[in-house]
Amino acid sequence: MIEVKHVSKEFVSPKKYPGLKGAVKGLFSNEKVVKKAVDDISFSIADGEIVGYIGSNGAGKSTTIKMMTGILKPTQGQCLINGIDPSRARKDNAQNIGVVFGQRTQLWWDLPLSESFTILKEVYNVSDEEYEERMKFLNEVLGLPEFFSSPVRTLSLGQRMRADLGAALLHNPKVLYLDEPTIGLDLVVKDNIRKAIKIINEKYQTTVILTTHDIGDIEELCSRIIIIDEGKKIYDGSLEELKDTYGTRRKVSMEVKKQEKLKGLNLAEKLGASHEECRMEFDEENKILSVTFDKHKLQVPQVMNAVMEVTEVKDIQIQETELAEIVKEIYNHGIDGKAV
Amino acid sequence: MKKKLRIYFPFASNELKRQMAYKGAFYLFIFISLFSSFIQYFLWMAIYGSSGDGILGNLTRNEMIVYVFMVYVTSSMVMITISDWVSTDVVEGMIAMNLIKPMDYRISLISRALGQAIYRFLVPGVFIWIGLEIYKVKVLGMQVTGIVNILLYLLSCIMSFLICVLFDFCFGMVAFFTTYIFGMLMAKEALISFLTGQLIPLSFFPGAVQKVFDFLPFSSMVYTPVMIYLGKYNQSQLGFVLARQAAWVVILYVLGSIIWKQVTKRLVVLGG
Numbered sequence: 001m002i003e004v005k006h007v008s009k010e011f012v013s014p015k016k017y018p019g020l021k022g023a024v025k026g027l028f029s030n031e032k033v034v035k036k037a038v039d040d041i042s043f044s045i046a047d048g049e050i051v052g053y054i055g056s057n058g059a060g061k062s063t064t065i066k067m068m069t070g071i072l073k074p075t076q077g078q079c080l081i082n083g084i085d086p087s088r089a090r091k092d093n094a095q096n097i098g099v100v101f102g103q104r105t106q107l108w109w110d111l112p113l114s115e116s117f118t119i120l121k122e123v124y125n126v127s128d129e130e131y132e133e134r135m136k137f138l139n140e141v142l143g144l145p146e147f148f149s150s151p152v153r154t155l156s157l158g159q160r161m162r163a164d165l166g167a168a169l170l171h172n173p174k175v176l177y178l179d180e181p182t183i184g185l186d187l188v189v190k191d192n193i194r195k196a197i198k199i200i201n202e203k204y205q206t207t208v209i210l211t212t213h214d215i216g217d218i219e220e221l222c223s224r225i226i227i228i229d230e231g232k233k234i235y236d237g238s239l240e241e242l243k244d245t246y247g248t249r250r251k252v253s254m255e256v257k258k259q260e261k262l263k264g265l266n267l268a269e270k271l272g273a274s275h276e277e278c279r280m281e282f283d284e285e286n287k288i289l290s291v292t293f294d295k296h297k298l299q300v301p302q303v304m305n306a307v308m309e310v311t312e313v314k315d316i317q318i319q320e321t322e323l324a325e326i327v328k329e330i331y332n333h334g335i336d337g338k339a340v
Numbered sequence: 341m342k343k344k345l346r347i348y349f350p351f352a353s354n355e356l357k358r359q360m361a362y363k364g365a366f367y368l369f370i371f372i373s374l375f376s377s378f379i380q381y382f383l384w385m386a387i388y389g390s391s392g393d394g395i396l397g398n399l400t401r402n403e404m405i406v407y408v409f410m411v412y413v414t415s416s417m418v419m420i421t422i423s424d425w426v427s428t429d430v431v432e433g434m435i436a437m438n439l440i441k442p443m444d445y446r447i448s449l450i451s452r453a454l455g456q457a458i459y460r461f462l463v464p465g466v467f468i469w470i471g472l473e474i475y476k477v478k479v480l481g482m483q484v485t486g487i488v489n490i491l492l493y494l495l496s497c498i499m500s501f502l503i504c505v506l507f508d509f510c511f512g513m514v515a516f517f518t519t520y521i522f523g524m525l526m527a528k529e530a531l532i533s534f535l536t537g538q539l540i541p542l543s544f545f546p547g548a549v550q551k552v553f554d555f556l557p558f559s560s561m562v563y564t565p566v567m568i569y570l571g572k573y574n575q576s577q578l579g580f581v582l583a584r585q586a587a588w589v590v591i592l593y594v595l596g597s598i599i600w601k602q603v604t605k606r607l608v609v610l611g612g
């Protein structure tokens with residue numbers, strides 16, 4: 001059980017001025033810049049859940065993860081991970097968590113991977129039998145033997161990520177934090193990593209908190225997502241619900257026979273919708289007319305009929321809005337008024 | 341407690357292995373530092389030769405020979421630099437990676453330093469030490485150093501080691517707040533070889549200056565164990581210098597904990 005209660009984090013840094021003159025000025029000035037990276041965020045996560053924690057660049061995802069893992073102390077509020085406050089009892093908390101920061105390794109750069117695992121075995125106090133069992137499992141799902149004796153600095157990004165994930169799981173943590181675990185990976189490795197996360201979650205009931213910019217990760221792994229924007233939580237709920245509520249756009253693409261006939265056609269006006277609720281685009285080369293409309297306002301047959309009244313249609317395609325589109329929309333315009 | 345310390349064992353053993361792997365650089369280090377010891381040796385011999393006095397700064401000519409080379413043995417063993425590990429860890433963000441593990445960052449650094457100290461004790465420490473003892477007895481006609489002195493010397497060395505690494509930890513942490521780490525490192529190196537008595541025995545300084553040195557941790561780093569080895573302290577002095585070393589271990593440990601608290605509070609975990 002993870003409880004995050006009204007957590008905020010402010011970064012205070014000295015104000016910097018440009019140029020050499022500015023550097024000197026900065027030495028003598030006391031001005032501070034305060035950046036509120038996380039602003040009063042609360043949520044709780046039950047055991048065994050996989051939660052996607054998403055938001056645009058700089059939204060405050062990594063900062064939240066750092067507070068939950070005990071690296072940073074919240075300015076206000078409190079995190080409780082299975083009843084332990086990581087900012088108070090960092091080491092106790094560390095024993096129960098696994099962390100992967102995709103951008104950075106937790107392994108010892110100069111040492112062969114095998115040595116890093118030996119160190120971690122001692123650090124987390126993993127017994128010999130447990131170690132054997134866990135390594136067998138990890139070797140299977142992550143394919144570690146391939147590079148087990150190479151120094152970490154010689155590993156490719158994908159190998160390093162698999163190694164890092166393995167290292168985070170060696171002590172069978174109750175909670176796994178993954179900050180962009182699939183960044184920069186090829187499609188196959190990405191797939192393997194996702195599978196591994198899924199298996200681990202099912203087999204050990206590990207709670208997983210995942211930040212990512214890859215919508216594929218979310219669609220394949222997460223049943224629940226939390227979206228934050230500029231440090232504030234703007235959505236917390238199931239993936240389905242998000243799609244239902246915000247995936248309101250549909251797109252109908254029609255290949256038409258006579259494009260001249262489309263001139264002067266204004267679907268929005270004809271169907272009594274606003275321009276926002278019904279948009280037309282025409283691809284001259286392929287003679288394809290795409291209509292994007294609000295599914296609560298208009299129906300597919302209505303749109304089709306309106307077009308077929310003026311010209312013959314050779315082919316039709318209907319698309320639901322993809323999650324990526326929804327998320328992009330939310331990042332761009334916020335969740336306006338519909339906040340949870 | 342025993343189990344708690346066991347988790348740091350791999351850090352020491354890995355550092356030992358790493359040192360063995362970088363043999364080339366290490367031999368160069370031995371060569372250069374031994375070379376400077378020999379320069380000192382010849383310098384002192386010239387000084388003793390021209391002064392006519394048998395005793396300078398409380399040391400006889402023969403004692404000075406022992407001093408120069410025992411300073412070498414001692415300092416190569418106890419003066420382990422960890423501040424550059426600290427700064428690379430800070431720059432590369434490894435500090436954060438250490439914070440997500442159930443371990444103490446400082447103890448892991450000290451364990452690493454211990455691995456290095458053990459290696460330096462094995463090569464070249466003991467060999468030069470034994471060579472020096474043989475030279476002392478065969479050529480200089482002095483007595484072999486007694487077992488009690490050797491044991492007290494080793495005890496003092498352990499505390500010296502702790503003082504050095506604990507001090508250097510604080511130094512590395514403070515340097516982390518200033519932007520000019522390189523300059524500070526240079527200044528530290530120069531000051532330390534002077535203040536520890538590596539360059540000139542501290543007994544050469546005027547009384548008032550020596551009083552000041554007594555209040556600094558540096559004299560406890562190298563000078564104290566070497567003087568113990570030379571048997572220069574009587575019983576009560578011995579108790580005092582050992583107690584002073586122990587006090588410095590405690591003070592620097594506490595100081596380091598306080599600085600560490602401040603640093604982790606203000607830790608800027610880069611990027612991500």
Ligand SMILES: Nc1ncnc2c1ncn2[C@@H]1O[C@H](COP(=O)(O)OP(=O)(O)OP(=O)(O)O)[C@@H](O)[C@H]1O
Nearest residue numbers: 011035037056057058059060061062063608609612
């Ligand atoms: N140490 C710091 N000092 C000052 N500001 C910081 C610091 N760390 C982060 N920030 C700021 O806090 C905000 C949130 O950063 P954070 O790293 O949490 O973003 P993020 O959601 O992980 O973004 P991304 O998707 O790009 O990784 C950003 O505006 C960032 O500039």
Ligand SMILES: [Mg+2]
Nearest residue numbers: 061062063612
């Ligand atoms: Mg981030």
